[in-house]
Amino acid sequence: MQIQSLTSPFFHSKTTLFPPKPHFPSPNNLLFRQRMASGSGFGLVRSEKVSSLTVLDDGANGFSTLMDYAGKGGLNVGDDLVVLLYHIQYACKRIASLVASPFNSSLGKQIAGGNIGSDRDAPKPLDTVSNEIILSSLQHSGKVAVMASEEDDSSVWINADGPFVVVTDPLDGSRNIDASIPTGTIFGIYRRLVELDHLPEEEKALLNSLQSGSRLIVAGYVLYSSATIFCASFGSGTHAFTLDHSTGDFVLTHPNIKIPPRGQIYSVNDARYFDWPEGLRKYIDTVRQGKGKYPKKYSARYICSLVADFHRTLLYGGVAMNPRDHLRLVYEANPLSFLVEQAGGKGSDGKSRILSIQPVKLHQRLPLFLGSSEDVEELESYGDVQQKVNPGYEV
Numbered sequence: 052m053q054i055q056s057l058t059s060p061f062f063h064s065k066t067t068l069f070p071p072k073p074h075f076p077s078p079n080n081l082l083f084r085q086r087m088a089s090g091s092g093f094g095l096v097r098s099e100k101v102s103s104l105t106v107l108d109d110g111a112n113g114f115s116t117l118m119d120y121a122g123k124g125g126l127n128v129g130d131d132l133v134v135l136l137y138h139i140q141y142a143c144k145r146i147a148s149l150v151a152s153p154f155n156s157s158l159g160k161q162i163a164g165g166n167i168g169s170d171r172d173a174p175k176p177l178d179t180v181s182n183e184i185i186l187s188s189l190q191h192s193g194k195v196a197v198m199a200s201e202e203d204d205s206s207v208w209i210n211a212d213g214p215f216v217v218v219t220d221p222l223d224g225s226r227n228i229d230a231s232i233p234t235g236t237i238f239g240i241y242r243r244l245v246e247l248d249h250l251p252e253e254e255k256a257l258l259n260s261l262q263s264g265s266r267l268i269v270a271g272y273v274l275y276s277s278a279t280i281f282c283a284s285f286g287s288g289t290h291a292f293t294l295d296h297s298t299g300d301f302v303l304t305h306p307n308i309k310i311p312p313r314g315q316i317y318s319v320n321d322a323r324y325f326d327w328p329e330g331l332r333k334y335i336d337t338v339r340q341g342k343g344k345y346p347k348k349y350s351a352r353y354i355c356s357l358v359a360d361f362h363r364t365l366l367y368g369g370v371a372m373n374p375r376d377h378l379r380l381v382y383e384a385n386p387l388s389f390l391v392e393q394a395g396g397k398g399s400d401g402k403s404r405i406l407s408i409q410p411v412k413l414h415q416r417l418p419l420f421l422g423s424s425e426d427v428e429e430l431e432s433y434g435d436v437q438q439k440v441n442p443g444y445e446v
């Protein structure tokens with residue numbers, strides 16, 4: 052397994068971050084599996100001895116880590132996927148370090164020539180750097196055939212033998228960086244479609260990337276906030292791990308997340324109110340007055356950073372939305388819908404289930420509603436909730 056090194060304009064020499072623990076992955080983590088099966092609440096999950104016959108220590112520190120969870124001591128998702136995950140989480144630790152760096156504004160100037168640009172959709176410098184970090188990690192993993200990134204015009208063909216296809220938004224919400232507001236990486240993993248192997252590279256790269264979200268085998272995001280959280284689903288629940296900066300491990304802190312079936316929070320940029328269709332205005336007006344199916348006044352929360360808004364919604368319930376054609380089906384809507392469904396919630400474009408939509412374009416955009424099942428159903432019942440007016444707002 053390769054250990055990545057960080058080389059950047061602000062590190063004088065090659066600096067290796069977070070060397071892997073020697074006990075990776077753990078073979079003996081029974082308590083971890085029991086807790087996962089029972090869905091026993093939040094909080095740090097610690098391995099311990101539960102009987103004289105069962106030793107549940109996972110090695111050095113007794114906590115279940117992301118790599119334990121994925122590996123033979125946990126879900127045993129297969130060596131190829133474990134290696135790929137290792138490289139993805141490593142890339143995300145590098146990005147976490149970058150977004151928290153005192154030097155990231157000078158890095159921005161260096162790359163952008165001091166001109167951040169007025170086009171809000173133009174890649175920001177740290178998006179570009181994060182994209183490069185992820186691409187390099189996927190290349191080093193040896194397990195990836197194709198990477199499709201929000202930052203690239205087309206999919207990148209990496210390795211004909213790679214069993215997996217990775218789709219990613221390397222750094223969402225990066226316009227918030229200068230104010231230290233949370234950002235995030237989103238990713239999804241599909242199997243390479245071997246039936247396309249005979250096609251020219253460009254064509255098979257594209258078609259592999261346009262798989263429907265229902266074919267995802269793993270989806271996840273990493274939230275860069277007061278804590279760095281790696282949240283993932285392998286198709287059997289949604290689980291979150293918190294970065295322990297002292298060891299470099301992602302430690303299982305939120306096993307088997309269940310989104311409340313009903314929340315009391317809506318999350319939307321409501322400065323767009325006058326561009327919304329009648330149905331959406333009516334829905335928001337109704338729930339904030341406490342006149343919806345749930346007879347309490349809803350609160351509003353909107354960070355304008357998709358991963359952060361989604362993470363809060365997953366934990367507290369309610370609905371996080373962007374009703375205009377802005378967020379991307381392949382890189383954002385599909386992975387987050389997979390995660391919310393695995394937590395018992397729903398992902399919709401206002402009319403249909405996101406995971407059932409067949410992507411036709413790599414950068415396809417759509418309205419997105421994610422959250423508690425009862426809230427999303429109630430919102431959909433208003434019919435007319437997709438914002439068609441999309442003037443390309445300045446901020």
Ligand SMILES: O=P(O)(O)OC[C@H]1O[C@](O)(COP(=O)(O)O)[C@@H](O)[C@@H]1O
Nearest residue numbers: 171172223224320355356357377446
């Ligand atoms: O301007 P709006 O409609 O509130 O959109 C905000 C959303 O756009 C994003 O910033 C993503 O947009 P970009 O892909 O252009 O960076 C999300 O993080 C956020 O949820």
